[in-house]
Amino acid sequence: MKIRHLVIVAVLAKLCSPGYTCQDNKNGWASCGDVKFMPEIINTVYVSRKARDFIRIPNDAVNMWSHYFSKLDIEDEHPFKAYYTILDRWEYRKKWTFSIVVSTPEYYExxxxxxxxxxxxxxxxxxxxxxxxxLRNKFGSIALKAIPLV
Incomplete structure (x- = not known):
């Protein structure tokens, strides 16, 4: 029974894994490879240089990025959009600034x-x-930042 459970967990972990594997980012930006996003769209992810005294980024970053990403004004013809916000919650013991910069409105779809x-x-x-x-693909790129404030 335990072996069957372990096999199921291993299979699910493989199926649910993001598929990205990052190169060493000790000395600068590193590629995390390409993953199929939609039938004809391949996403490539790059991460910045490894921080020395890294503080784990809270999961709220995803909600902030998604919220501002969904607010892109498709009618605006300017190719670049940027949103910044500061999150101050007592449970994080630090303020965080989150930003998203999008290079093309076609992402909106x-x-x-x-x-x-x-x-x-x-x-x-x-x-x-x-x-x-x-995060880059044939439409352009999305730059994501999450930075703890002193």
């Missing part, structure tokens, strides 16, 4: 699907001690 991608990117950022990441 898939805004609900990006919540999952942002979750994967946050996992990569925490695992690689990076406060910045970019």
């Amino acid at each position: 898939f805004s609900l699907l990006y919540h999952t991608e942002f979750t994967k990117v946050l996992g990569l950022m925490n695992a690689n001690h990076a406060y910045q990441a970019t």
Whole structure:
């Protein structure tokens, strides 16, 4: 019974894993590879240089990025959009600034699907001690930041 349970857990872990594997980011930005996002869209993720005294990024980052990403004004013809916010919650014991910069409004069509991608990117950022990441595909790029404030 235990072996069967372990096999099921291993299979589920493989199926649910984000599929990204990052290179060493000790000396600078590193690629985390390509993953199929939709039938004809491949996403590539990069994480920034590894931070020395890294503080784990709270999961609220995903909600902030998703919230502002879904608010993109598709009617605005300017190719770059940027949103910044500061989150101050007592449970974090630090203020956090979150930002998202999008290079093209075409992303708007898939805004609900990006919540999952942002979750994967946050996992990569925490695992690689990076406060910045970019997500790129044939439409353009999304730059994500989560920085603790002193």
